[in-house]
Amino acid sequence: MTPTRTTCPYCGVGCGVLATPDGKGGAAIAGDPDHPANFGRLCSKGSALGETLGLEGRLLHPMIRCSKGQLERVAWPDALDHVANRLQHIVAKHGPDAVAFYLSGQLLTEDYYVANKLMKGFIGTANVDTNSRLCMASSVAGHRRAFGSDTVPGLYEDLDQADLLVLVGSNAAWCHPVLFQRMLKNKQERGARIVVIDPRRTSTSEDADLFLGLKPGSDTALFCGLLTHLADHGALDRDFIDRHTTGFDDALARARSIAGSVAATAFATGLPEQDVAAFFNLFRTTPRVVTAYSQGVNQSAQGTDKVNAIINCHFATGRIGTEGTGPFSLTGQPNAMGGREVGGLANQLAAHMIFSPQDVDRVRRFWKAPRMALHEGHKAVQMFEAIGRGEIKALWVMGTNPAVSLPDADAVRKVLGKLELFVVSENVLSNDTVNSGAHVLLPAHAWGEKSGTVTNSERRISRQRAFLDAPGESKPDWWVVGEIAKRLGYGDAFAFNSAADVFREHASLSGFENEGKRGFDIGGLAQMSDDTFDSFTPSTWPVRASGERPERFFAEGCFHTDDRKGRFIAPEVPRLKTQTSVSRPLRLNTGRIRDQWHTMTRTGLSPRLGQHLPEPFVEIHPDDAAEAGIDDGGFVEVSTEFGRCTLKAQVSDRQQRGMLFAPIHWNEQTASSGRVGSLVAAFTDPFSGQPEAKATPAAIAPKSYAQRGFVLSRRLLVMPDGVWWSRVAIVGGHGYLLAHNLAVDFWQEWFVANAPCDDVAAYDDQAGAAYRAAAFANERIELCLFSGGFEEAVEWDVVKALFEKESVTVDERRMLLSGRSGDGLAGGGPIVCACFGVGRNTIHDAIKGGACSVAALGASLKAGTNCGSCIPELKRMLAQAPQESVSQSEPEPLTA
Numbered sequence: 001m002t003p004t005r006t007t008c009p010y011c012g013v014g015c016g017v018l019a020t021p022d023g024k025g026g027a028a029i030a031g032d033p034d035h036p037a038n039f040g041r042l043c044s045k046g047s048a049l050g051e052t053l054g055l056e057g058r059l060l061h062p063m064i065r066c067s068k069g070q071l072e073r074v075a076w077p078d079a080l081d082h083v084a085n086r087l088q089h090i091v092a093k094h095g096p097d098a099v100a101f102y103l104s105g106q107l108l109t110e111d112y113y114v115a116n117k118l119m120k121g122f123i124g125t126a127n128v129d130t131n132s133r134l135c136m137a138s139s140v141a142g143h144r145r146a147f148g149s150d151t152v153p154g155l156y157e158d159l160d161q162a163d164l165l166v167l168v169g170s171n172a173a174w175c176h177p178v179l180f181q182r183m184l185k186n187k188q189e190r191g192a193r194i195v196v197i198d199p200r201r202t203s204t205s206e207d208a209d210l211f212l213g214l215k216p217g218s219d220t221a222l223f224c225g226l227l228t229h230l231a232d233h234g235a236l237d238r239d240f241i242d243r244h245t246t247g248f249d250d251a252l253a254r255a256r257s258i259a260g261s262v263a264a265t266a267f268a269t270g271l272p273e274q275d276v277a278a279f280f281n282l283f284r285t286t287p288r289v290v291t292a293y294s295q296g297v298n299q300s301a302q303g304t305d306k307v308n309a310i311i312n313c314h315f316a317t318g319r320i321g322t323e324g325t326g327p328f329s330l331t332g333q334p335n336a337m338g339g340r341e342v343g344g345l346a347n348q349l350a351a352h353m354i355f356s357p358q359d360v361d362r363v364r365r366f367w368k369a370p371r372m373a374l375h376e377g378h379k380a381v382q383m384f385e386a387i388g389r390g391e392i393k394a395l396w397v398m399g400t401n402p403a404v405s406l407p408d409a410d411a412v413r414k415v416l417g418k419l420e421l422f423v424v425s426e427n428v429l430s431n432d433t434v435n436s437g438a439h440v441l442l443p444a445h446a447w448g449e450k451s452g453t454v455t456n457s458e459r460r461i462s463r464q465r466a467f468l469d470a471p472g473e474s475k476p477d478w479w480v481v482g483e484i485a486k487r488l489g490y491g492d493a494f495a496f497n498s499a500a501d502v503f504r505e506h507a508s509l510s511g512f513e514n515e516g517k518r519g520f521d522i523g524g525l526a527q528m529s530d531d532t533f534d535s536f537t538p539s540t541w542p543v544r545a546s547g548e549r550p551e552r553f554f555a556e557g558c559f560h561t562d563d564r565k566g567r568f569i570a571p572e573v574p575r576l577k578t579q580t581s582v583s584r585p586l587r588l589n590t591g592r593i594r595d596q597w598h599t600m601t602r603t604g605l606s607p608r609l610g611q612h613l614p615e616p617f618v619e620i621h622p623d624d625a626a627e628a629g630i631d632d633g634g635f636v637e638v639s640t641e642f643g644r645c646t647l648k649a650q651v652s653d654r655q656q657r658g659m660l661f662a663p664i665h666w667n668e669q670t671a672s673s674g675r676v677g678s679l680v681a682a683f684t685d686p687f688s689g690q691p692e693a694k695a696t697p698a699a700i701a702p703k704s705y706a707q708r709g710f711v712l713s714r715r716l717l718v719m720p721d722g723v724w725w726s727r728v729a730i731v732g733g734h735g736y737l738l739a740h741n742l743a744v745d746f747w748q749e750w751f752v753a754n755a756p757c758d759d760v761a762a763y764d765d766q767a768g769a770a771y772r773a774a775a776f777a778n779e780r781i782e783l784c785l786f787s788g789g790f791e792e793a794v795e796w797d798v799v800k801a802l803f804e805k806e807s808v809t810v811d812e813r814r815m816l817l818s819g820r821s822g823d824g825l826a827g828g829g830p831i832v833c834a835c836f837g838v839g840r841n842t843i844h845d846a847i848k849g850g851a852c853s854v855a856a857l858g859a860s861l862k863a864g865t866n867c868g869s870c871i872p873e874l875k876r877m878l879a880q881a882p883q884e885s886v887s888q889s890e891p892e893p894l895t896a
């Protein structure tokens with residue numbers, strides 16, 4: 001069968017994917033060798049997409065909550081009539097600002113466009129925001145301040161052509177893995193240097209020539225110090241500054257006042273002076289520099305200033321818009337950029353227009369809109385605060401899970417209960433947001449069923465194409481919004497019959513009265529036929545109606561400001577909004593891990609992806625852990641002013657003293673106490689409205705569980721109260737890792753109550769408080785429980801291998817409760833290489849056996865030879881092994 005060319009639904013790299021359906025609802029997945037973002041590569045998440053296509057847990061029919069509180073299946077016309085009537089009633093009674101949409105960077109551009117059009121042109125409110133507010137809003141605000149438009153100047157090619165790659169607040173090795181592999185290739189083949197700037201020693205930092213582990217929130221000071229250094233060492237591009245920019249003198253004066261020397265910069269950032277000097281020298285003496293930044297910059301209450309402090313240094317050296325140069329925002333989500341193009345943020349209009357009288361009038365005329373929003377709406381955090389105050393009474397959430405991902409997530413859950421109308425467009429029947437009292441569920445297409453476009457971090461528009469039949473009664477989101485618009489009386493303006501229809505209108509608006517004023521212009525695609533849309537190949541914007549297609553922006557100035565000049569910005573003195581205290585002496589940084597995406601609704605379905613880091617954890621510096629009495633592998637209660645979670649402790653000197661790191665992915669469906677969003681402060685950046693997700697004051701305390709264990713089950717289970725648990729997908733079922741203080745008797749009763757069959761084998765040891773049991777049907781293991789000492793959880797990969805079998809032999813059945821494999825050997829251990837399922841124990845054995853480099857591990861185990869995402873971890877394991885086994889060929893880190 002011919003594969004379908006489509007695009008990965010996860011990060012902003014936007015990799016091309018070849019999907020070949022197997023005719024049974026699944027598909028074989030491969031990287032698209034012709035896609036310019038990835039040239040055939042996929043990371044561990046993209047490679048495992050085929051494991052996420054099942055229908056278990058899918059929302060397949062519209063549902064409405066009945067008077068008894070239950071969700072009941074209804075027909076589409078009834079669901080649509082209900083939503084339209086309720087919206088109409090609320091708008092009539094309370095005005096348009098009583099309604100809000102909360103959208104997602106996972107939506108297609110076409111979905112986003114139609115939702116934005118309905119709200120801003122026809123209902124008459126700009127209360128449309130998106131989870132992209134949590135992702136890259138500070139980059140948008142920084143771009144608009146500096147360039148006059150939200151324009152990424154460069155291309156991925158620049159990462160191949162730069163001689164210096166500066167990564168700020170970006171764990172690209174885990175969060176943009178395919179791009180990071182391109183950077184490493186540049187380093188290996190062209191000798192590019194890599195500088196990593198991050199408070200945390202991430203996997204990305206392991207390939208750095210220079211790692212700057214600065215204090216949280218001090219990035220602005222570092223780049224102010226750099227601007228001062230460039231000015232003091234004759235490294236300014238005076239011609240570029242004078243001809244193409246304004247505000248240089250003020251920005252330099254402010255930079256001098258913040259960090260006027262190497263010593264002052266070192267003091268402000270907590271870095272050694274020689275490291276600061278080394279970075280400044282490298283930047284100054286390397287003409288081709290790309291500074292790539294991500295959530296460590298954006299997710300900050302000073303994020304916009306950080307972005308502008310970086311851009312200032314590129315303006316000052318004229319390093320923008322030419323090959324191998326430029327500031328480069330690495331976008332988190334697959335279509336955050338598309339959302340920005342259609343105006344999916346509450347402070348944008350559409351097609352990169354803003355709420356100026358001229359733009360409002362222009363969009364009104366284009367849409368023939370009866371009720372234009374005239375001013376900005378509530379940004380994400382403020383939107384949920386307005387719900388809490390009772391000002392917003394109707395909320396429609398599409399494709400995102402705010403009850404997990406927003407800061408102060410417990411408060412978010414609480415206010416959702418106040419809504420008069422709470423609609424959720426979703427793929428899944430159950431998640432924390434749906435379970436927060438949604439009144440109406442509308443089944444949406446999932447990846448593999450969707451058809452439309454997405455735009456990646458380099459402004460490249462690609463097609464997501466359907467390769468599976470849409471299951472049940474699921475529908476495209478653009479269709480659902482259009483049906484609501486028709487019921488509200490706006491049928492003529494929403495007469496879209498296909499995603500191509502929507503795209504053509506979106507393209508046409510981008511070119512409408514543009515005349516080169518707005519960077520985002522795809523007017524040249526407005527007349528595209530359906531066939532051309534079907535066969536559309538990945539293309540960067542702009543694509544102007546005149547035929548012009550400049551690839552990069554701003555090398556010759558021509559910014560999108562009124563005077564066409566770029567703006568240096570004088571940043572505020574960097575200061576964290578929150579203070580630590582005696583009771584909360586640490587700062588909590590949150591982020592992503594390598595093999596999971598957002599709240600795991602898709603990656604959580606993949607057994608392969610669940611094996612790398614199966615439990616919610618917190619990284620703690622060894623001194624902080626020792627002070628609090630916390631052991632590596634033990635449990636920690638992390639508390640902030642907003643909430644508390646219990647997480648597994650990872651004691652590591654990769655964490656700086658005084659800082660904690662916890663991943664964002666777990667929620668109430670996947671862990672008993674891992675919803676980290678409930679810990680995060682809801683302080684926001686004054687320009688972008690993006691919340692500070694990297695520095696919430698926090699405290700830690702040990703949590704003691706005497707017993708560990710695991711459960712393997714064919715069906716989802718409800719874990720008993722008082723048990724700490726974490727759930728991952730395993731082949732053929734669900735695996736729960738446990739910690740608890742419950743007695744053997746309890747588990748004996750629990751097992752009998754939950755076993756789906758009578759054929760049970762059990763072993764108990766009351767003295768040692770150990771209990772193991774398995775239930776079989778037709779020689780297959782249906783349920784299995786191990787509970788006991790620390791080692792119980794360690795053995796789970798051996799037992800999992802037996803659980804995965806459709807039938808076990810008599811010998812295997814006998815060996816099962818011993819936790820050892822038939823040959824008596826231990827399992828491979830936690831998975832390190834997700835692509836080839838290679839575990840930690842196997843890698844340790846190979847290193848002991850003489851594999852002394854990443855290449856040798858690849859040759860003997862295949863580990864690290866596909867996507868490369870695990871290579872930093874392989875290097876770390878090699879570095880920790882006895883020196884005689886390890887290759888000495890790795891380059892030495894750069895020092896001053």
Ligand code: SF4
Nearest residue numbers: 008010011015043046
């Ligand atoms: S880097 Fe990975 S997650 Fe990101 S788009 Fe590519 S395959 Fe998907």
